[in-house]
Amino acid sequence: GRFDSVSVCFSKGLGAPVGSALCGPRELIERARRWRKMVGGGLRQAGLLAAAASHALDHHVNRLADDHALAQRLAQGLAAIEGLTVRSAQTNIVFVDVANGRGPDLLAHLERQGVLATGLIGLRFVTHLGVDAAGIERALAAVRGFFGQAPSGQAPRPSGTAVY
Template sequence: MRVVDFRSDTVTQPTPAMRAAMAAAPLGDDVFGDDPSVNALQLALAERLGFGATLFMPTGTQSNLCALLAHCQRGDEYIVGQFAHTYRWEGGGAAVLGSIQPQPLNHQPDGSLSLAEVEAHIKPDDVHFARTRLLTLENTIGGKVLPLSYLADASALALKHGLARHLDGARLFNAAVAAGGDPYVAAREITQHFDSVSVCFSKGLGAPVGSVLCGSAAFIHQAKRWRKMLGGGMRQAGLLAAAAHYALDHQVARLADDHVLAKRLAAGLQGLAGVTVEAPQTNIVFIDVAGPKAAGVLDHLKSRGVLATGLYKLRFVTHLDVDAAAVDQTIAAMREYFAG
């Protein structure tokens, strides 16, 4: 029985061509700044997204944390969504390691934060309050794409109040591909509204490891110090950077295939009793299961060779190691379970 893994797009394996790029990568010591493969990746992403500098990191969590630490001081505050990765899924690092207070807000149905609510939660300059310094957004958020008009309005609001703007762009290129046209142009249209952006290469782009933090030269200079303190300085990191660079050059446009497969999966699950399928915008399908059937669905899927997650909703994520046959296998397993 074939096992298909929809738990996350982080489970992807490097393609043979990516492995070849890694094997051929020229190497140096990145702590000294002389790994040519790391430098080439950083320069390429800076040019494509329109930033003055970039910094290669082992993980997206570290990239986001370095951004927050570079933007904020002890006693400062960042405004963030309740389900944003920088708040909910990164171990509370900003608060624990940076003494930075999060101000979480509820998401709107489209994944955005109400800008009226954002403005209402910006603290006045008063000794009783933490100093609001940063607005943090995520795109995509739960697989949903934040509209460019919303990003422009959110950016304008932040600038009006003197706030810095950070984007967790772990799936930035999913949002860019969903916009249609040249994905690099679309990505730059998104990132222009932010002072810093974290881009992950180990999700849909299919690299084994790595994220890149983008910002101004002065900002990245600060972030590099934080990366060192957090244990993120790597030596011959070009082996990993070469994989990310290959993904940047060859595996961005193919994200559209993942979006098509997510829609195929969602369509195939329509009409099941007690099942509500959220129409996917990119590569993530969320499903609500009502009643007693909810308890056993993950075990049934596993028995049929399908891996998924169900932290708060049933979630399926399509990626480069999932094909149409895997989607159809999942639809069949779900229909079998809910027919019983």
């Protein structure tokens, strides 16, 4: 095969509160267990978290395609905004470069609008179980607002104008 190991995260898109699994040859797993204990990664009574991961695997795998479709919608919308360059959107993660060093200011603006992303110059947006189509549109509206751009076919609103 091409890989010696695979790590699967049960949170994020699958919606479990925490957890991941490492799969690989017995020797690798034994070394990983030893390292986990050495760095304090032991967890007692983990059955509840294991049950959440099991539920996520039973009920949320098929809906990952929804996250990928929403990420594509986000990427298309962001690509249409002057000042942004979409680098990648192959799964539920969208990487975007922000022109003129405005990434930190955009992040702060988005956070005030209730939209979370990470990064500085290159930003990372992630769709997941808690993001729906309305959330994508809200995120795009917040980014357009930062750059003073209206959605296609609409004139920009004058600054300082409240919309009710």
